[in-house]
Amino acid sequence: DAGVIQSPRHEVTEMGQEVTLRCKLISGHNSLFWYRQTMMRGLELLIYFNNNVPIDDSGMPEDRFSAKMPNASFSTLKIQPSEPRDSAVYFCASSLWGGREPQHFGDGTRLSIL
Amino acid sequence: DQQVKQNSPSLSVQEGRISILNCDYTNSMFDYFLWYKKYPAEGPTFLISISSIKDKNEDGRFTVFLNKSAKHLSLHIVPSQPGDSAVYFCAAVTNAGKSTFGDGTTLTVKP
Numbered sequence: 041d042a043g044v045i046q047s048p049r050h051e052v053t054e055m056g057q058e059v060t061l062r063c064k065l066i067s068g069h070n071s072l073f074w075y076r077q078t079m080m081r082g083l084e085l086l087i088y089f090n091n092n093v094p095i096d097d098s099g100m101p102e103d104r105f106s107a108k109m110p111n112a113s114f115s116t117l118k119i120q121p122s123e124p125r126d127s128a129v130y131f132c133a134s135s136l137w138g139g140r141e142p143q144h145f146g147d148g149t150r151l152s153i154l
Numbered sequence: 155d156q157q158v159k160q161n162s163p164s165l166s167v168q169e170g171r172i173s174i175l176n177c178d179y180t181n182s183m184f185d186y187f188l189w190y191k192k193y194p195a196e197g198p199t200f201l202i203s204i205s206s207i208k209d210k211n212e213d214g215r216f217t218v219f220l221n222k223s224a225k226h227l228s229l230h231i232v233p234s235q236p237g238d239s240a241v242y243f244c245a246a247v248t249n250a251g252k253s254t255f256g257d258g259t260t261l262t263v264k265p
Contacts, residue, residue, distance in 0.1 A: 071251075075255075082256070083198075083255040083258070084255075085252065085253055088252070090251075096250070096251075131197050133198075139245075139247040139248075139251040139253040140203075140247055142188065143188075144199075144200070147195065148197055
């Protein structure tokens with residue numbers, strides 16, 4: 041079984057550019073989570089979806105961040121415009137349903153904004 | 155305000171001995187708890203979970219204990235193996251399904 045697939049694995053771009061991170065869920069999973077990991081703040085939940093509907097986006101840091109699920113198996117996290125403080129590892133995870141079910145994480149996207 | 159705390163950034167134990175990783179939480183709305191293990195350059199992987207209606211859950215070498223009155227949980231690994239060396243995260247979930255992770259404890263198991 042394919043796990044959660046994130047792309048790209050690494051992204052280096054200049055500040056002000058638009059960044060799009062992609063995530064493919066495990067087939068049959070109905071919940072999708074986006075996290076950001078930094079040294080200062082640890083692993084933070086940014087947003088999560090159930091059945092393609094955003095349930096809690098209180099962790100999204102600013103309006104520069106947006107996340108979508110155009111279909112049941114795919115999600116994007118977009119940062120526009122990007123800033124150096126957005127540099128972090130971004131993980132997505134999926135679960136059968138909600139946070140109580142074990143979340144299956146992708147291997148992350150390491151984002152560097154210069 | 156950090157709602158889930160893992161106060162030990164690192165732990166080192168000898169192979170074959172017990173590893174005990176601790177986690178404290180402050181939010182009474184948390185009613186489900188999970189432990190994840192993370193290797194470098196990989197995403198976290200699920201280890202074991204416990205509901206707030208239980209005080210212990212065991213799966214092979216891994217046991218999680220929950221003390222609700224103290225708002226404390228611990229993960230016991232026995233016997234510890236070198237392959238257990240990783241970063242361990244505890245996560246707490248509210249009844250609305252929102253997860254909060256601790257900062258992690260780096261476990262090193264020495265052969």
